[in-house]
Amino acid sequence: MNAIPDAARIVRTVRGMAASDGAGVKLTRVIGTAQLPDLDPFLMLDEFGTDRAEDYLAGFPDHPHRGFETVTYMLDGRMRHKDNHGNEGLLVPGSVQWMTAGRGLVHSEMPEQEAGRMRGFQLWINLPAKDKMTAPKYQEFAPDGLPVVAPAAGVSVKLIAGTVDGVSGPIAQPATDPVYLDITLQAGTAWSYRLPDGHNAFAYVYEGGLDVGEGEDARPLAQQELAVLGGGARLQLQAGDAETRLILVAGRPLREPVARHGPFVMNTREELMQAFVDFQQGRF
Numbered sequence: 001m002n003a004i005p006d007a008a009r010i011v012r013t014v015r016g017m018a019a020s021d022g023a024g025v026k027l028t029r030v031i032g033t034a035q036l037p038d039l040d041p042f043l044m045l046d047e048f049g050t051d052r053a054e055d056y057l058a059g060f061p062d063h064p065h066r067g068f069e070t071v072t073y074m075l076d077g078r079m080r081h082k083d084n085h086g087n088e089g090l091l092v093p094g095s096v097q098w099m100t101a102g103r104g105l106v107h108s109e110m111p112e113q114e115a116g117r118m119r120g121f122q123l124w125i126n127l128p129a130k131d132k133m134t135a136p137k138y139q140e141f142a143p144d145g146l147p148v149v150a151p152a153a154g155v156s157v158k159l160i161a162g163t164v165d166g167v168s169g170p171i172a173q174p175a176t177d178p179v180y181l182d183i184t185l186q187a188g189t190a191w192s193y194r195l196p197d198g199h200n201a202f203a204y205v206y207e208g209g210l211d212v213g214e215g216e217d218a219r220p221l222a223q224q225e226l227a228v229l230g231g232g233a234r235l236q237l238q239a240g241d242a243e244t245r246l247i248l249v250a251g252r253p254l255r256e257p258v259a260r261h262g263p264f265v266m267n268t269r270e271e272l273m274q275a276f277v278d279f280q281q282g283r284f
Contacts, residue, residue, distance in 0.1 A: 006233060007217060008212075012228045014035055015224060017029050022059055023059060036228070045202075049117075051116070065104065066284070067127060068101055068265040072121070073096045074119075074120040082107060094143030095142050098173075099136070099137075100136060102132070104136070104279065106284050145170055154185065158181070159181060161180040162180060178252075182245070183237070191237050193237070194234055195235055202226055202227060202249055207243065207244060209240045210244045212238075260272070
């Protein structure tokens with residue numbers, strides 16, 4: 001049987017790898033590993049989730065960024081953000097921070113709790129060459145600033161970016177036109193969503209499990225698995241026998257050369273070297 005026209009399907013699945021970042025925070029790196037170095041325009045995806053305070057208490061002390069964006073989405077816990085331009089904010093459960101590092105900043109992300117669960121995601125999104133040296137900026141939204149829609153029975157979608165049933169998430173980024181949805185499917189329920197044409201997309205399950213795709217192309221996706229999506233634009237999700245939660249993320253690929261090292265992502269090696277010089281000379 002031939003593939004169903006216009007149906008999205010799983011091209012490959014990837015499991016995250018245990019990693020450590022900041023001052024020793026334990027996390028799972030899903031994009032940004034040897035098996036999936038990137039998925040243009042996405043450079044990295046980390047999931048952090050633990051009940052053990054010793055896994056997160058050291059936090060992420062001062063560190064620089066240049067040339068890309070970071071998106072931090074908190075599910076549980078409280079994290080305080082500060083940068084060297086005087087910006088400060090508190091991320092609480094259900095909130096999101098979309099930070100455009102642009103030409104550079106130095107910031108810290110430190111837990112504002114000494115016990116309890118800390119859970120969420122950080123996604124790195126590349127900026128096009130023309131925007132890499134833009135002024136740093138933030139788009140921050142409390143939980144009540146993120147709309148939630150119920151597009152089908154037993155289905156709930158929180159919108160960070162993108163549009164569902166005429167309702168749009170608050171984040172805007174013309175360069176990559178992103179979609180970022182947090183989807184909850186009750187056991188046995190299904191939902192179909194149309195991905196933007198030409199975008200690269202992935203789904204990552206953080207609770208439960210589901211089938212992705214239609215007919216003979218449907219494939220299972222388990223908890224803590226990422227699916228790189230391909231084929232058509234019509235994405236069919238079918239939950240299994242337990243409530244399932246996943247993030248669905250898509251973005252327009254930039255198709256530009258990437259020169260990256262640590263917290264700097266530029267287009268050429270020369271720009272990368274300049275980023276190190278500028279940071280060392282206090283120009284961020």
